[in-house]
Structure formats: C-alpha cells, structure tokens
Amino acid sequence: MSAHPVFDGHNDLPWELREVFGSDVAAAGLAAGQPRTQTDVPRLRAGGVGAQFWSVYVPSSAPPPEAAVAVLEQVDLVHRLVAAHPDVFRWTPTASRVREALADGLIASLPGAEGGHCIAGSLGVLRQLRRAGVAYMTLTHNDNTPWAASATGESVDFGLTAFGREVVAEMNRTGMLVDLSHVHERTMRDALEVTTRPVLFSHSSCRAVTDHPRNVPDDVLERLPANDGLLMVAFVPAFVSQACADHRAAATAEQRRLGLGGWPYLPTGEAAALDAFADWLRRHPRPRASVADVVAHVEHAREVAGPRHVGLGGDYDGTDELPAGLEDVSGYPVLLAALAERGWSRADLDALACGNALRVLEQAQEGTPPVD
Numbered sequence: 001m002s003a004h005p006v007f008d009g010h011n012d013l014p015w016e017l018r019e020v021f022g023s024d025v026a027a028a029g030l031a032a033g034q035p036r037t038q039t040d041v042p043r044l045r046a047g048g049v050g051a052q053f054w055s056v057y058v059p060s061s062a063p064p065p066e067a068a069v070a071v072l073e074q075v076d077l078v079h080r081l082v083a084a085h086p087d088v089f090r091w092t093p094t095a096s097r098v099r100e101a102l103a104d105g106l107i108a109s110l111p112g113a114e115g116g117h118c119i120a121g122s123l124g125v126l127r128q129l130r131r132a133g134v135a136y137m138t139l140t141h142n143d144n145t146p147w148a149a150s151a152t153g154e155s156v157d158f159g160l161t162a163f164g165r166e167v168v169a170e171m172n173r174t175g176m177l178v179d180l181s182h183v184h185e186r187t188m189r190d191a192l193e194v195t196t197r198p199v200l201f202s203h204s205s206c207r208a209v210t211d212h213p214r215n216v217p218d219d220v221l222e223r224l225p226a227n228d229g230l231l232m233v234a235f236v237p238a239f240v241s242q243a244c245a246d247h248r249a250a251a252t253a254e255q256r257r258l259g260l261g262g263w264p265y266l267p268t269g270e271a272a273a274l275d276a277f278a279d280w281l282r283r284h285p286r287p288r289a290s291v292a293d294v295v296a297h298v299e300h301a302r303e304v305a306g307p308r309h310v311g312l313g314g315d316y317d318g319t320d321e322l323p324a325g326l327e328d329v330s331g332y333p334v335l336l337a338a339l340a341e342r343g344w345s346r347a348d349l350d351a352l353a354c355g356n357a358l359r360v361l362e363q364a365q366e367g368t369p370p371v372d
Contacts, residue, residue: 001048001332001333001336001353002048003350004349004350004353004354004355005048005049005050005051005102005353005354006047006048006049006050006051006312006332006353006354007050007051007052007098007108007311007312007353007354007357007358008049008051008052008053008232008312008313008314008316008329008332009053009112009200009201009202009203009232009311009312009313009314009357010053010055010112010114010181010202010203010232010234010313010314010315010318011039011052011053011054011055011314011315011316011317011318011329012055012057012315012316012317012318013037013039013054013081013316013317014054014055014056014057014074014077014078014081014111015055015057015074015317015318016036016037016039016317017077017081018073018074018077020036020037023073023077025077025080025081025084026084030081030085031085031088037317038316038317038322038327038328038329039316039317039328039329041085041088042330043328043329043330044088044107044329044330046329046330046333047328047329047330047331047332047333048332048333048353049107049329049332050101050102050107050108050354051092051098051101051102051107051108051109051110051354051357051358052107052108052109052110053110053111053112053135053136053202053313054078054081054109054110054111054112055111055112055114055318056071056074056075056077056078056111056112056113056114056134057074057114057115057141057318058070058071058074058113058114058115058117058118059141060115060117060140060141060142060143060150061143062117064117064118064120064121065120067115067117067118067120068118068119068120068122068125070118071113071118071129072129072132074111075111075129075132075133075134078091078109078111079091081109082109087106088106088107089106089107089108089109090104090106090107090108090109091109091133092108092109092110093110093133093134093135093371093372094365094370094371095358095361095362095365098110098358098361099358102354110133110135110361111132111133111134111135112134112135112136112137112138112177112179112202113129113134113136113137113138114138114141114179114182115137115138115140115141115145115182116137116138116139116140116145116147116148116167117140117141117143117145118137119137119167121145121146121147121163123166123167123170126167126170126171126174126176127170127174129176130171130174130175130176130369130371131371133371133372134176135176135177135361136176136177136178136179136200136202137171137176137177137178137179138179138180138181138182138183138202139160139164139167139168139178139179139180139182139183139187139191140153140182140183140184140187141182142182144156145164146161146163147160147161147163147164147167148160148161148164148167148183148187149183149184149186149187150182150183150184150187151182151183151184151185151213151214152182152213152214153184158186159183159184159185159186159187159188159189159190159191160187160190160191160194164187164190165190165194168191168194168195169194169196172195172196172197172364173368174368174369175364175365175366175368175369175371176364177197177198177199177200177360177361177364178191178195178197178199178200179199179200179201179202180199180200180201180204180216181200181201181202181203181204181214181234181313182204182214184213185216185217185220188216188217188220189220192220192223192227192229195227197363197364198227198228198229198230198360198363198364199224199227199229199230200229200230200232200360200364201216201229201230201231201232201313202232202313203232203234203236203313203314203315203318204216204231204232204233204234204239204313205231205233205234205236205239205240205297205301206218206221206231206233206297206300206301206304208300208304209240209242209296209297209300210238210239210240210241210242210245210293210297211242211245212238212239212245214234214236214238214239215239216231218304221301221304221305221309222304222305224305224306224309225305225306225308225309228308228309228359228360228363229309229360230309230310230311230356230357230360231301231305231309231310231311232310232311232312232313232357233294233297233298233301233310233311233312233313234313234314234315235289235294235314235315235316235319235322235323235326236315236318236319236322237286237287237288237289237293237319237321237322237323239297240289240293240294240296240297240323241287241289241290241293241323243287244286244287244288244289247284247286247287250284251280251281251284254277254280255277258273258276258277259273260273260274260277286321288321288323288324289322289323289324290323290324290325291323291324291325291326291334291335291338292338293323294323294326294335295335295338295339295342298310298312298335298339298352299339299342302348307348307351307352308351308356308359309356310351310352310356311352311353311356311357312332312335312352312353314326314329314332316328316329332353336349336352336353339352
C-alpha cells in the first residue's frame with residue numbers, strides 16, 4: 001500500500017464536521033484522533049489512504065437555492081480542512097495534482113458534490129462548481145431532481161430528461177465525472193447512452209449480490225468496459241448484506257406503521273411511538289455485516305465488469321454502522337489482505353486500490369478547461 005495507496009470514492013467527513021463541530025475544523029481535533037467520527041488523520045494513515053473524494057453533501061430535502069449556497073460552503077470546508085493540515089492533505093482538483101500529492105506522501109483531496117439538486121437547475125452553477133474544483137457530481141441523492149430519477153425517490157416515468165442529458169454533456173465538456181450512485185437504474189442506462197467519458201459509481205455495490213435499489217444491476221455493470229467506467233464498492237451494511245438490507249426494510253416499515261419520520265434507526269415522533277420502535281429494535285437486533293460480505297461484492301464486480309472497472313468507496317461517516325473489521329478508515333488493509341488471500345494478483349489489487357480511480361479521473365479531465 002505504500003506504493004499504491006487507496007483512492008477512496010466517497011467520505012462524508014465534511015458533513016460530520018458541519019453537523020457535529022459547527023464547521024470548525026480545529027475543534028474536530030482530527031490530527032490527534034477523533035472518536036466521534038469514523039475518519040481522522042491517524043486512521044487515514046493506518047488505512048493507507050492516499051487520495052480521497054470528499055463528499056460535499058447537501059440534503060436533497062433542501063430547497064435548490066439553499067442547496068446551491070450550502071454546497072459552496074462545503075467546498076470551502078474541504079479547503080479549510082486541507083489548509084488546517086498541510087502536512088497531511090493537499091488540494092488536488094486535477095489528476096496531475098493527485099499524482100504529485102501521492103508522490104509527496106500527502107493525501108490528495110478532491111470534493112465530489114452529492115446530488116444534482118445543488119446546481120438549482122442551472123448549468124451556470126454546474127460550471128462554477130467545476131471551476132471551484134468539484135471533481136464529480138452525483139446526479140441525484142435520495143430524492144429525484146426535476147431532471148433525473150433517484151433510486152429511492154418517488155416513482156417517475158423517466159431516467160434523464162432532455163435537460164438531464166444537457167447536464168451530462170456539460171459535465172463531460174468541463175471534466176466533471178458523472179457519478180451514478182444514488183440514481184435509478186433507468187438514469188444509469190440513460191447516462192451511459194449519452195456520456196462521452198467514463199462514468200463513476202462513487203459508493204455503490206452489486207444488486208445481484210444484495211437486492212437493494214442503491215446497488216447496480218448486472219446489465220449496467222456489463223456496460224462499464226465499453227464506457228471504461230468504474231464501480232467503487234461501498235461498505236454500507238444494507239448494501240453488502242442481504243440480511244442487513246432486509247432488516248433495514250423491516251425497520252422502515254415499522255417506523256411508518258408507528259407514524260415515525262426519519263431514516264431507519266433515527267426516528268422522530270411522539271414518545272410512545274419512539275418507545276414502541278425502540279422495543280421493536282430490541283426484539284429484532286440488527287445483523288452485522290462482515291468483510292466477507294464486502295469481498296463478495298468486489299469479486300462479483302470483477303467477474304462481471306473486469307478488474308479494470310472496480311474500486312473502493314467506503315462511505316465512511318455517511319452511515320452509522322459498518323461491517324466488522326471495517327469500522328473506520330483504518331480498515332482498508334484488512335479488505336485488501338482478504339482479497340490477496342483469495343488469490344488476487346498484485347496488479348489487480350493495485351488497480352482496485354488506486355489505479356482505476358486515477359485512470360477514470362484522468363480520462364474525464366483530458367482536454368477540458370483548466371481548474372486551479
């Protein structure tokens with residue numbers, strides 16, 4: 001890993017810094033280790049992370065004008081994170097600068113916008129995000145945009161609209177990676193029809209292994225070689241373990257039955273209903289995902305798409321629980337060792353950890369307008 005450190009596709013630490021520490025980077029104390037997050041400097045180093053797409057996430061429930069402001073605040077937060085730790089991180093909006101940071105032993109840092117709602121329906125805002133260094137944009141988050149269908153949004157009869165196709169074309173032109181995590185399978189297929197550059201799934205897994213709408217169907221994986229795109233396997237238990245996915249679905253159904261709101265396990269509502277849901281969770285404890293579950297997804301993606309089209313996108317600090325052995329960003333060596341024990345070659349491990357992500361970033365940015 002010293003020669004080929006991990007280039008991870010998705011980490012939500014910037015949102016944790018905003019929500020838990022009021023966007024005060026110094027207060028987070030990341031250099032000394034921060035137990036309230038899954039990511040800090042010592043664990044990034046222990047995990048062999050050499051490059052990171054930092055998610056500049058904004059909730060998809062935010063009104064578009066507010067989302068456009070918030071995403072720029074999150075880009076600024078990544079800048080301040082880098083500036084606060086110049087001996088650890090380097091701002092690297094281009095592939096060439098990622099290579100330089102890797103050579104210098106610093107963690108290359110690029111923002112990725114999670115959810116197309118943050119452009120507020122404006123190609124001008126999209127262009128400004130790219131000029132600000134945003135390396136990818138996930139076309140949707142948990143809800144549909146007016147121009148792209150989400151995997152978990154309300155049912156609609158489209159994938160990408162005409163404007164959605166314009167968004168993809170402008171991302172191609174400016175060198176911003178098209179991220180298809182979170183989108184409906186129709187949106188995946190539509191984007192692959194119109195894109196002229198490789199696409200990215202920054203944090204998704206394989207639907208044939210775990211039936212979850214956030215995962216990628218095999219027919220889409222089969223199209224990645226022709227596109228030269230990349231699936232970066234996420235570690236979220238509900239994405240990698242069918243038992244965990246089934247439990248989350250049952251918990252969500254119970255929440256709705258009790259009239260509670262919020263994501264599973266984090267409900268809001270009346271005290272009696274909250275007590276009833278807590279009792280349900282005691283009687284139905286969450287199953288635990290394992291490293292073997294993640295291995296199954298990585299190997300399935302390699303089998304279907306090929307070793308050139310698989311990477312890692314842990315989704316650290318974006319989920320409240322992770323597989324045993326992969327609880328925080330220090331866990332990447334555990335996963336790579338498990339794959340090596342299953343016969344993965346050095347070349348395939350190097351490609352998985354870093355090489356594939358760097359190639360896709362270079363191909364997305366080749367010949368596009370410069371970014372500072």
